[in-house]
Amino acid sequence: MPALPGPLAGAYGQRWRELVDRWAGRPGTSLATLGPAGTSSHLTAAFLAERHGLRVELCDTFDGVLDALLRRRVAHALVPSAYQGLTRFHWHGDLRLDAYFAQATPEYGIAAPAGGGPDDPGGEVAVAALWEVRRIFADLAPAALRERPVRWVDADSTQHAAEILAAGGADLAVTNEPGVRRHALRWVARRPGAEIVWLVFGHR
Numbered sequence: 716m717p718a719l720p721g722p723l724a725g726a727y728g729q730r731w732r733e734l735v736d737r738w739a740g741r742p743g744t745s746l747a748t749l750g751p752a753g754t755s756s757h758l759t760a761a762f763l764a765e766r767h768g769l770r771v772e773l774c775d776t777f778d779g780v781l782d783a784l785l786r787r788r789v790a791h792a793l794v795p796s797a798y799q800g801l802t803r804f805h806w807h808g809d810l811r812l813d814a815y816f817a818q819a820t821p822e823y824g825i826a827a828p829a830g831g832g833p834d835d836p837g838g839e840v841a842v843a844a845l846w847e848v849r850r851i852f853a854d855l856a857p858a859a860l861r862e863r864p865v866r867w868v869d870a871d872s873t874q875h876a877a878e879i880l881a882a883g884g885a886d887l888a889v890t891n892e893p894g895v896r897r898h899a900l901r902w903v904a905r906r907p908g909a910e911i912v913w914l915v916f917g918h919r
Contacts, residue, residue: 745789753893755820796912813917822892824905843868843876843885855904
C-alpha cells in the first residue's frame, strides 16, 4: 500500500498525538458510543479505553451518543464511518472531529435460533437488522433464502438484533460474533469482519 501523502499523514498523526496527550493528562476521560456490550462500537471503544485509561459510556442509540456529547455528559464520542447519520456529528457547529483510525469489526453474518430457523420454505422471512448492515443479508443469504420476500425488523444495534431474534421477534438476524455467542444463536452464513474507519468527536 502506498504511503499517505505527506500533508495527510502529518495531519493524521498530529490529531492523534494531541488527543492521546489530552487523554494522558486526564485519566478516566469519558467516551460515549453505541451499546450494549458486544457491539462493534463497544469493542472498539474498549480497545481505546484499555490503552488510554478512558471510561466508556454505552448508549442505546447514536442519537443518545450525540445527546450525551452535546450535553457534555461525556468528553468524546466514538462513531463508525458506516453510520448513516454521521453527518449530524460532522456538521454540528459545537463539535469537531478530533481523530480517526481504522479498526476491524468482529465476524458478521446471518444468525438463526439454535434450535431452528424459518419454518415456511417459501414464505416471508423476518430479519432483524441494523439499517447499516442489511446489505450483508443479500450478500450472504443461501439460495433457499435469497428467493424469499424479506420483512425487516428494525434494530438499534447488532446486539439488539440478536436479542430480538432470541426473543422470537424475527426468524433471522444480521448480527456479529458476540451477539451469536451471547444469545446462544447459530450461524446460517458468516463473513470476516470489515476494516472500517472510526471517528472520535469532541467539543470545539
